Amino acid sequence: WHQYMLDCLTILQPMYAYSGFEIATAPLGVVGAEKYTSLEKIASEYYYGLDIDHPLDMGFHRHFNTDGYVNYSILGAGIKAPVWQLLLSPYWLEKMAKSVDEVIDYFKDYPEVMITEIVYSKAQTGLWIQLGELSLYPIEDGRPELLVYANALIRPIRCDNLKLTIFDAWEDDPNPYFNHDSSLAWMRRFDP
Numbered sequence: 001w002h003q004y005m006l007d008c009l010t011i012l013q014p015m016y017a018y019s020g021f022e023i024a025t026a027p028l029g030v031v032g033a034e035k036y037t038s039l040e041k042i043a044s045e046y047y048y049g050l051d052i053d054h055p056l057d058m059g060f061h062r063h064f065n066t067d068g069y070v071n072y073s074i075l076g077a078g079i080k081a082p083v084w085q086l087l088l089s090p091y092w093l094e095k096m097a098k099s100v101d102e103v104i105d106y107f108k109d110y111p112e113v114m115i116t117e118i119v120y121s122k123a124q125t126g127l128w129i130q131l132g133e134l135s136l137y138p139i140e141d142g143r144p145e146l147l148v149y150a151n152a153l154i155r156p157i158r159c160d161n162l163k164l165t166i167f168d169a170w171e172d173d174p175n176p177y178f179n180h181d182s183s184l185a186w187m188r189r190f191d192p
Contacts, residue, residue, distance in 0.1 A: 002130075005085070009118045009128055015091050016075065017128075020051030020083035021136050038175040040164075044186055048144060049137035051083045052164055052178075052186070078159030081187050082150040084134050090124035095157050100125050106153055110146055143190060151190035160187045 009017060023040050040052050070077050079092060088096070088103060098106075100117065104127070107113040112132040117125050129150070137144045151158070164178040164186060178186065 006116060006118075006128065009087060009126070013089070013118070013120045013126070014087065015089050016079050017085075017087040018051065018080055018083065019085040021047075021049055021134065022051045022053050037165075037177055041176040041178050041182070044178075046139055047136040048139055048147065048189060049083055049135050051080075072159070072161045073163040075159055075162060077161070078157050079154060080162065081158060081190055082131060082147050082154060084132075085128065085130045086150075086154070087118070087126055087128050088154075089118075089126040090120050092154075092157055093126070096154070098153075100127060103127055103129075103153070107150075110149070113146070148190045148192075155191070158187060160184055162187055 005017075005019060023036060023043060040050070043050050044052065072078075079086065088098075093100065093103070104115055107115065107129075110132075114130040116128040116130075118128055120126055131146050131150055135144075137147065162183065164183040165180070
């Protein structure tokens with residue numbers, strides 16, 4: 001898995017990438033997707049390390065719109081809260097005003113963090129960061145120190161308003177779903 005991810009990052013040179021535990025991809029229009037979105041919301045109440053992914057809001061990056069419009073509810077407006085692995089491309093390092101060396105130095109007290117440099121075109125470098133071992137981090141164990149620490153680094157570029165909602169609940173719908181407030185709380189779960 002690790003080598004596959006590194007190969008993809010090297011070839012594709014994406015603006016952003018991430019990896020972690022996920023329940024299922026729940027895109028709009030797929031039969032049964034509402035069940036996955038409900039299950040994600042339920043699981044989010046038990047696990048800090050859950051990686052929630054809705055491709056319609058996480059697959060389109062509009063960084064270079066000529067009209068200057070930024071849709072703050074999609075991943076292109078920022079990145080997700082850290083879970084297990086994340087990419088800081090040259091674009092995001094510049095937005096953070098951090099150098100490669102500064103980010104590597106930031107994690108120096110955490111030997112379990114593995115950072116791999118990804119060479120981009122124009123002699124730029126991105127960082128693929130693995131935050132320890134893959135874990136769901138049960139809420140009963142408390143907020144994971146390493147993810148809280150990593151979150152403090154990426155907070156200035158985090159996409160707080162990432163749209164985790166796909167379906168509106170109908171009247172008297174007993175199923176839990178993310179709404180605007182719970183989505184915001186989920187993105188900020190590692191804040192002090």
